[in-house]
Amino acid sequence: MKYDLIATSAMGLESIVAKEVRELGYECEVENSRITFKGDELAIARSNMWLRTADRVKIKAGEFKAYTFDELFEKTKAIPWEQFLPENAEFPVSGKSQKSKLFSVSDCQAIVKKAIVERLRSHYKKTSWFEENGPLFKVEVSLVKDVATLTIDTSGSGLHKRGYRVDQGEAPLKETLAAALVMLTNWTPERPFSDPFCGSGTIAIEAALIGQNIAPGFNREFVSESWDWIPSSVWDQARAEAEDLAKYDQPLDIVGSDIDHRMVKISEENAFEAGLGDLVSFKQMRVQDFNPKKDYGVIVSNPPYGERLGDRKAVEQMYKEMGKVLVPFDTWSVYIMTSNENFEKLYGKPATKKRKLFNGFIRTDYYQYWGKRPPRDNR
Missing domain, CATH: 3.40.50.150 (Vaccinia Virus protein VP39)
Structure with a gap:
């Protein structure tokens, strides 16, 4: 499958992240603090493994205008979440809002969570609660100028965490x-x-x-390694490429x-x-x-x-x-x-x-x- 991917970036580093994405072989578009591109499961593994200057790699599950809570609920529910989340998925929802009519972040998070639950309940024919004792899928709802972007984080810990920092000073540089x-x-x-x-x-x-x-992600793990729809062979391939x-x-x-x-x-x-x-x-x-x-x-x-x-x-x-x-x-x-x-x-x-x-x-x-x-x- 091809996914809409987002490499998030610190302000001022977008052009460097975009250059890295292109060097991996993916066409991309540059926006404020994010670089968007399309890629398959291997692209998810390779971009996590290789991007030195990006903060995280996320899957864009959906993007739409949302002026009311009803709109946010219905349009979130229309997204095929079952493509990403298994029946036992743990899926906390975080959020942020800028210059949008829906400015209560806690309400937006609760509504998105409820909409995903409704969608999965219908798909998996569940009548009881979801256990949420399986792999982790961090969902985020970001509202900017009334446009809601729903993403799933594939990285886990931020990509700056290479795994080598034993200790640091009082003002460490990322x-x-x-x-x-x-x-x-x-x-x-x-x-x-x-x-x-x-x-x-x-x-x-x-x-x-x-x-x-040396690939900066070579010595660490990523949250998406636990997802059953990305075969372990994909990660093996990405690590073998890094080694070569x-x-x-x-x-x-x-x-x-x-x-x-x-x-x-x-x-x-x-x-x-x-x-x-x-x-x-x-x-x-x-x-x-x-x-x-x-x-x-x-x-x-x-x-x-x-x-x-x-x-x-x-x-x-x-x-x-x-x-x-x-x-x-x-x-x-x-x-x-x-x-x-x-x-x-x-x-x-x-x-x-x-x-x-x-x-x-x-x-x-x-x-x-x-x-x-x-x-x-x-x-």
Whole structure:
């Protein structure tokens, strides 16, 4: 069967998620925070396995205008839920509403739940309650400008949960955003890579996964693996493909450093958990001591922002020192994400390009300083 699929995305990352979907071989359309495409059961498995920057992969069960609760009930009931939900399915309903006449989320959830129950009761000839002791199907009703979209989540835990994070710092960067930061650069696996504010090592680890073309979902499970209409052979095929495409022999020069020795230890533990302990090295170091031995490297980092008033002066001083250290390395490309609007001035150089991104709910800019190209580099 072909399904209408949605890869959800953080604001600002839609074009990267869309590029990933197309690289998997699926035509797609880009909307705010979601990328829609069509695919079969294998597409569900492959997109969960491979999408580095998407939040989740959902099946769109139905979409329609709904101005009244009656309309919401009847149109939800008209959807062939029995194609997805077995008789013993556990199907909690969550919801959200924006700029819609039906703004009571709890009422919308209850109505959708009731409509699905009515549909399944009729199909399965049930007169008693549904046990709901079987596989999990998370249903969501999303109302935006009076259009109701009903989806079923195929991922389970968000796709940022790769399964390697043993520990983290107090302001962890989502793995999906870390991967996007790397994918927005000119880095290739042959070039040195550094993150001088590595925190729990997420950017460096994501760079290593990208460098060796390791599927980010390879070491985790997805909620749709328990659904009987997606055969286990489909998941076996998706994992076999991931294994075949991985480039485990690709040498990498990736270093993460941090002033805090505790974060360095956490980074090392996370890298080993990801199976990359021998590929990524971490060390305790101040950014002021950055002194690479190679040319044409790439720095990607998410340094402290100084969001708290007491931290601001120290952070701004650190940005100045960072500029003094990094600007002279003119063959290195530097990519820094921060919410500090004075970053270019403090760093001492205007960015080649900047891009608006959101780190959670914090609006940031991704400042890009392109270094000289390596010889015979036609990119």
